[in-house]
Amino acid sequence: SITLKHGAHRLGKRTDKQMQTWRNYGLGQFIHWGVYAIPGGHWEGKYYPGAAEWIRSWKEMPKEAYDNLYKQFNPEKFNARGWAKQAKEMGAKYVIITTKHHDGFCLWPSKYTDYTIAKSPYKKDIIGQLVDAYDAEGIDVYLYFSIIDWNHPGYRSSLKTEADRKEYEDFKTFTRNQLVELLERYPSTKGLWFDGSWDKAWIEQAEFADELGRELREMIPGLIIGSRFRADENGNRHFDTNGDMMGDYEQGWERKIPETIEDIHGNDWDCVMTIPENQWGYHSDWKGHVKTSNELIEMLVKSVSLDGNFVLNFGPDGEGNIRPEETKLAAEIGAWMDVNKEVVYGCGYLDWKKQDWGYYTVNRETGKKYMVVFNMPVSGALRVKVPDNTRPDKAYLLEQPESDITIEEIHRNEYFVHYKPMTPVKKPFVIVIETTESDADEGHYQKAKT
Numbered sequence: 001s002i003t004l005k006h007g008a009h010r011l012g013k014r015t016d017k018q019m020q021t022w023r024n025y026g027l028g029q030f031i032h033w034g035v036y037a038i039p040g041g042h043w044e045g046k047y048y049p050g051a052a053e054w055i056r057s058w059k060e061m062p063k064e065a066y067d068n069l070y071k072q073f074n075p076e077k078f079n080a081r082g083w084a085k086q087a088k089e090m091g092a093k094y095v096i097i098t099t100k101h102h103d104g105f106c107l108w109p110s111k112y113t114d115y116t117i118a119k120s121p122y123k124k125d126i127i128g129q130l131v132d133a134y135d136a137e138g139i140d141v142y143l144y145f146s147i148i149d150w151n152h153p154g155y156r157s158s159l160k161t162e163a164d165r166k167e168y169e170d171f172k173t174f175t176r177n178q179l180v181e182l183l184e185r186y187p188s189t190k191g192l193w194f195d196g197s198w199d200k201a202w203i204e205q206a207e208f209a210d211e212l213g214r215e216l217r218e219m220i221p222g223l224i225i226g227s228r229f230r231a232d233e234n235g236n237r238h239f240d241t242n243g244d245m246m247g248d249y250e251q252g253w254e255r256k257i258p259e260t261i262e263d264i265h266g267n268d269w270d271c272v273m274t275i276p277e278n279q280w281g282y283h284s285d286w287k288g289h290v291k292t293s294n295e296l297i298e299m300l301v302k303s304v305s306l307d308g309n310f311v312l313n314f315g316p317d318g319e320g321n322i323r324p325e326e327t328k329l330a331a332e333i334g335a336w337m338d339v340n341k342e343v344v345y346g347c348g349y350l351d352w353k354k355q356d357w358g359y360y361t362v363n364r365e366t367g368k369k370y371m372v373v374f375n376m377p378v379s380g381a382l383r384v385k386v387p388d389n390t391r392p393d394k395a396y397l398l399e400q401p402e403s404d405i406t407i408e409e410i411h412r413n414e415y416f417v418h419y420k421p422m423t424p425v426k427k428p429f430v431i432v433i434e435t436t437e438s439d440a441d442e443g444h445y446q447k448a449k450t
């Protein structure tokens with residue numbers, strides 16, 4: 001590997017307490033809220049087919065009209081305590097809240113621009129209310145911040161002229177000032193989730209961004225920042241010139257989930273996921289597939305089974321309501337978590353061969369192993385392949401610890417867990433499997449000579 005001044009500053013996972021807490025969350029909530037929720041994916045009767053929070057970039061949206069929307073932003077239904085309570089009941093352990101999206105509108109009263117909530121009819125600090133409400137529910141708060149800022153005069157996506165460069169220096173100072181301001185105003189923040197950092201102009205700022213990251217980490221010891229924040233001096237993002245991840249966890253899994261443990265390259269990671277195919281901000285007309293709670297629970301369990309966190313996005317409307325579809329899903333996920341949360345919290349990857357019926361998770365402290373079943377085989381026989389010197393002794397339903405499920409040895413290190421549900425299965429369910437680790441005899445299975 002080559003020597004880098006602004007590459008990864010740490011190899012391997014962080015092992016401090018704050019990062020251990022992050023690693024054990026399992027389930028998080030994303031909140032995308034801003035003035036884009038006012039048009040909600042429409043303008044003058046026309047339907048915007050893109051992601052609602054990007055409507056300003058739509059050729060049918062006059063920039064002037066969009067940039068004046070904040071003058072009508074007065075979400076009277078906004079109830080931070082209600083949102084936090086709903087997130088608690090869903091089972092979210094952390095929340096990521098948009099402080100400023102690409103449009104540059106600040107949901108906190110920043111003193112570095114007038115394009116903020118303080119200048120709207122609503123006036124009050126939205127970020128402050130959410131931080132207090134989620135803190136009160138014991139849900140850790142992380143702040144989303146977009147480097148892209150279409151409102152700031154100094155913002156550039158690329159630096160072509162000397163004038164660009166001069167303007168961009170003001171933008172860099174503004175960006176730093178806002179981030180320092182956010183951490184000063186909300187010191188209970190556990191981390192920053194950066195977005196909009198793919199512009200050439202920002203990629204050229206390896207030294208500035210590295211120094212800014214250092215300054216922010218000094219302000220809040222243990223602060224957690226993902227891989228999307230900065231580039232190294234050769235313009236590499238997420239992974240530096242040597243292939244080492246920059247930041248504390250990988251932020252590449254947006255609306256997608258790794259397939260195998262190899263895909264995560266030994267790094268911590270989060271998957272951030274929308275309920276429709278691709279809407280983060282509020283769109284009043286979701287077209288296409290809206291994910292069910294069974295799909296979302298599977299994504300959650302799949303993420304945990306591969307040592308990641310799953311962060312589900314909510315996009316409140318222009319009045320401050322959480323829409324009915326999201327409320328329903330939060331309740332369904334919460335009902336499942338009420339019964340099964342122990343297969344998520346503090347759990348991660350078990351190095352047993354993945355089987356078709358679902359996913360294994362293991363509690364990192366207790367070693368307790370779980371089979372989370374999504375796909376019942378017609379045979380009722382759940383195949384389990386174990387590593388050498390591991391023998392499954394007992395299996396029982398998490399919901400009925402006294403249930404004793406038959407385990408049949410069918411081959412060397414291979415078993416059938418025989419389970420036929422008495423009633424039709426409508427939600428994923430969990431079987432706890434207990435094992436003995438032994439240097440037992442090789443057993444009596446003979447490999448065929450071929």
Ligand SMILES: COc1ccc([C@@H]2N[C@@H](C)[C@@H](O)[C@H]2O)cc1
Pocket residue numbers: 032051053054195196254272280
């Ligand atoms: C051009 O592709 C994208 C896709 C998504 C984004 C933003 N990242 C998500 C977390 C949302 O904030 C979305 O607007 C930005 C650019």
